[in-house]
Amino acid sequence: MAEPLTREALDAEMVRLAQGDRDAVPVVYRALWPVVVRYCAAFVGDRTEAEDLAQVSLLKLFEQAHDYDPDKPAEAWALTIAAWECRTFRSKRTRAEKNVDKMMRSRSQESSPNLEHEVWKRQAIDAMKRLVDEMPQVDRQALVDSFVDGLSEPRHRKRKQRVLERLRRRWKEIHGDT
Amino acid sequence: MVTPEVRRLAEIERAFVRGRLELAAAGVLAAGVLMFVAWALGVEGKTFWFGVALMALSAASLYFGRAPGRAVLPAFVIGVIPFSALLIVQAMSGHGCHTGGCNTLCLPTCVASGLVAGALVATVAVRVRETTGFVVAAGTMVWLVGALGCPCIAWSSVAGMAAGIAAPSLWVLFVRRRQA
Numbered sequence: 607m608a609e610p611l612t613r614e615a616l617d618a619e620m621v622r623l624a625q626g627d628r629d630a631v632p633v634v635y636r637a638l639w640p641v642v643v644r645y646c647a648a649f650v651g652d653r654t655e656a657e658d659l660a661q662v663s664l665l666k667l668f669e670q671a672h673d674y675d676p677d678k679p680a681e682a683w684a685l686t687i688a689a690w691e692c693r694t695f696r697s698k699r700t701r702a703e704k705n706v707d708k709m710m711r712s713r714s715q716e717s718s719p720n721l722e723h724e725v726w727k728r729q730a731i732d733a734m735k736r737l738v739d740e741m742p743q744v745d746r747q748a749l750v751d752s753f754v755d756g757l758s759e760p761r762h763r764k765r766k767q768r769v770l771e772r773l774r775r776r777w778k779e780i781h782g783d784t
Numbered sequence: 785m786v787t788p789e790v791r792r793l794a795e796i797e798r799a800f801v802r803g804r805l806e807l808a809a810a811g812v813l814a815a816g817v818l819m820f821v822a823w824a825l826g827v828e829g830k831t832f833w834f835g836v837a838l839m840a841l842s843a844a845s846l847y848f849g850r851a852p853g854r855a856v857l858p859a860f861v862i863g864v865i866p867f868s869a870l871l872i873v874q875a876m877s878g879h880g881c882h883t884g885g886c887n888t889l890c891l892p893t894c895v896a897s898g899l900v901a902g903a904l905v906a907t908v909a910v911r912v913r914e915t916t917g918f919v920v921a922a923g924t925m926v927w928l929v930g931a932l933g934c935p936c937i938a939w940s941s942v943a944g945m946a947a948g949i950a951a952p953s954l955w956v957l958f959v960r961r962r963q964a
Contacts, residue, residue: 625850626850
């Protein structure tokens with residue numbers, strides 16, 4: 607493995623790079639990669655994300671290499687770009703987390719009561735169906751008749767009332783006052 | 785098998801090339817601006833071949849960098865001297881061409897402004913300890929910028945300007961070589 611570059615040597619290589627010397631690309635890259643990855647890892651706390659951020663930072667650095675100021679240390683310049691990338695990444699992540707959180711909260715607020723109500727309604731209907739099934743055939747017929755047009759004579763109304771009364775009582779026995 | 789490091793390095797090299805191409809595009813743009821100014825001030829169409837050559841040379845110098853790359857900015861700045869001098873002379877004295885040459889102050893202006901520009905190139909080269917590559921590239925680009933200001937291609941004027949630029953620049957190179 608190659609010897610790590612001193613700061614002065616790295617600065618000299620960076621000057622070569624800034625002047626368009628393509629041979630300096632791998633040298634500068636190998637010198638800066640571990641430094642930038644370590645810095646990004648300390649910033650975001652995740653090695654994989656740190657490597658991605660280091661790559662993005664170095665892509666920017668090499669694209670703007672001609673703007674390098676030879677009076678400033680190359681490592682500091684690289685870390686400035688990396689810090690900017692890390693901060694942008696962190697704020698994007700925080701914003702995304704907030705958005706997801708907000709979306710989940712609003713969705714649960716909107717949909718949860720409807721869902722509960724729907725479940726409760728379905729359970730109530732099933733329970734009622736079971737109760738109706740348990741009723742004697744005569745009472746079931748009386749209930750059906752009461753919903754048919756033309757059977758609104760007093761005796762029908764009275765029978766329906768009695769059936770519903772029994773049904774209500776039975777419901778209370780099983781489910782209470784709900 | 786391509787390792788992640790090789791892949792990353794390839795991407796980095798592409799980014800570097802992209803940066804150099806953007807820089808070269810800036811050179812083309814600067815030459816384009818000068819061509820537009822020359823065209824707006826009534827310079828003859830054939831002169832634009834100097835502009836095309838300037839575009840190509842500045843783009844290549846900026847892309848490949850090193851000494852010629854460093855020469856582009858000073859060359860454009862210094863080149864404005866003969867460029868504007870020719871346009872001013874043309875505006876003040878008028879210009880007329882006939883068989884055999886131009887009857888204006890073109891030639892003396894070209895030589896004089898070329899000498900000034902050449903002296904400035906030499907001064908910059910000495911100040912920033914530049915090499916032959918810098919002087920040659922800067923001198924050529926200064927000449928091309930200056931020639932863009934020629935109202936018509938009078939070869940004697942253009943050649944006079946080249947001689948004016950070359951004299952002090954080559955003198956500096958000669959002296960430095962002897963000192964070394």
